[in-house]
Amino acid sequence: MSIVHVENLTHFYGDQLVFKDIEFRLLNKEKVGLVGPNGAGKSTLLKILSGQLLPDYGSISWLPNKQIGYLEQHIELKKGTSILDFLKSAFQHLYDMEGEMLGITNKMAICNEVELDGLLKRYSLIQDILEAQDFYLIDSKIEDVSSGLGILALGLDRDVAQLSGGQRTKLLLAKLLLTEPDILLLDEPTNYLDYEHIVWLKDYLINYKKSFILISHDTHFLNEVVNVIFHLEHKHLTRYVGDYQAFLEAYELRKHQIHIAYSKQQQEIHKLETYIQKNKVRSSTSKQAKSREKKLAKIERIEKPVGNLHPRYSFHVSERPVSTIIETKDIIVGYTYPLLPSFNFTLKRGEKVAIVGHNGIGKSTLLKTMMGEINPLSGTISIGDNVRPSYFEQEWHTPVEQTPMDYIWSMHEQMNQKEIRQALARAGINKEHILQPLHTLSGGEQTKVRLCQLMLEKSNWLILDEPTNHLDVQAKEALALALKQYEGTLLIVSHEPEFYEEWCTNVLNLEDCR
Structure with missing residues (x-):
């Protein structure tokens, strides 16, 4: 079953085309690595999927009642809020229900028998929801995630306003993971994480029971956690089944096949164009030339393969310093x-x-x-x-x-x-x-x-x-x-x-x- 169906998605920045006619389906429990060169539009695509940006063309159809979790980098962290309180806010809807349940308890003490029956039913319903949502395990969940991402060592009573940029990013990631959405949209989540925390996140994502789309340039990490690759390159998206290593092999093969097909097609086009040019004006061969013109017009042109720009860094010593x-x-x-x-x-x-x-x-x-x-x-x-x-x-x-x-x-x-x-x-x-x-x-x-x-x-x-x-x-x-x-x-x-x-x-x- 498709969680989301994307059709003909096209986006511009000003007059610059970011990507064109992107189409894909995300199936339940698929774990996707979104890869491609810097500037291909990967982060833009995640923002569009999360609703942060609107595409210029195309449609995105989500399965009803699916919760989307996106790691927003620009959330205001309110001074005076502790790390623990911030993480608990991931479960605010459950704490609100607990508050309602406590209110029902107070009402039961003063209500009549008719009202009591309705209150008992509502109380029982809320209790069932809280138990189903593991409400009474919240403290344990917070401790597990905080420990895994290295937040516990900061002190859960610490003011969020005191956190560095890297610590802040880890806190936002922790809150997102605690919400356990139906689909996680993660943009380079391993940045700012120490090695042991990357290992913990890797295990968490391997065991995640739902779906995610992950941007990462850490190929070892991708190989461990994904089972599908979305490759965004030259304005288009291609889907590959398998881990990152399988993608690399399939991508190289596909690129080679496209080069061969393009070369063969160009030879055929050149041959047809040469024949048409030589024979169009001759009465004896004009009919054959027109036939070839029709054949040429029907050819579905293969786009010329475009290579990526390869950086060539070099740093030079200006003068010799002391030892x-x-x-x-x-x-x-x-x-x-x-x-x-x-x-x-x-x-x-x-x-x-x-x-x-x-x-x-x-x-x-x-x-x-x-x-x-x-x-x-x-x-x-x-x-x-x-x-x-x-x-x-x-x-x-x-x-x-x-x-x-x-x-x-x-x-x-x-x-x-x-x-x-x-x-x-x-x-x-x-x-x-x-x-x-x-x-x-x-x-x-x-x-x-x-x-x-x-x-x-x-x-x-x-x-x-x-x-x-x-x-x-x-x-x-x-x-x-x-x-x-x-x-x-x-x-x-x-x-x-x-x-x-x-x-x-x-x-x-x-x-x-x-």
Whole structure:
């Protein structure tokens, strides 16, 4: 049975076509991985399915009474609300019913016999609903999900206003999972999750009794949890049955077959057109030429296969710095209170160090302190001579109404338009997005623009805070290769060991500093 039936779905952003004539059915208990390059429209499609956006054309037909759960990133978290109260709000409708049941209890004490019969029936009905919905297991459910996603360690009495961006995202995900909707719409849920929490989420989704559509660039994760792939590429969506690995094999075969079919058809078209051109004006052969014209007109043209833009990242060392890049002595990082005990750290020229530790331990705060954006609570930081850092922050406030072209130009006024376009293309930005406002681009495309800016900077020390968040598979592979070949010094915060373990020289685990 189809939970949702999508027909002829077409969407534009301004005059730019995002996707065209998308059609699919989602069956009960299907677990779908929605994949494709950055900017293909994956997040836009989820927003349309959730009702956050309206499509320009097409229809979406949901099975009646099906609950849709969408991970909304922009929900206001009210100051003064504890984590526990926020998570309990996932069951607000059940708490309301419990309140009604308690009210019925009070009414029973003062009602007559006629009213009592009706009240007893209503009381019994509510109790049955609460038991069927596992109302009396809510505390246990909250504890399980909170523990699995690493929220329990934050303290359930903590004010939601005190949470970092990553902690906030985990909290929103936890609440969504607690609602157990008929279909989950998840947009990169593994971002900001530590390894053990990704493992927990993987097991949760494997055992999920209902359906979901999941966007993720973590191919290992996809392989474990999905049984169907929706591939969104070049404005069209194609359905593949199986996990991500099965999709890759089928996709390569399909692409090869399309190339062969297109090539054969072009040869046939060329042969027909040549014959028509030579024989149309001759009276002896004009009849045959007209027959071939009709045959040519009836040919259903295969679209020319279009390749994806492959990023080519490269980071160059502007000048050779001294041997010690940065040295900290008895440093304590934090805002009002310390996040970590004091520790010493020295980074030598040419080292590539990955900083790891659970979410919220202070990885980003440490980088901000090293960059001088916040002061250490105590201790000293010394940066060597001729050290030129380039810093990629995890959280980025998108410039209002600036396009990728504007953004790069504002940083490098000496460059002309052609040079900027070429630089953005090397970073993996399609020409149709170069003049589109940055805030309308996908998270992955925004990251590519920022990486383009880093490539153009004169530096000898890269500081990268979760640069792979939102990047598609090809961009991630290209970035890993560039960092492997980079001849400078590197500090990186990453939750993906498979991304950095081939080329990093050391790992700084902040758990060991406690």
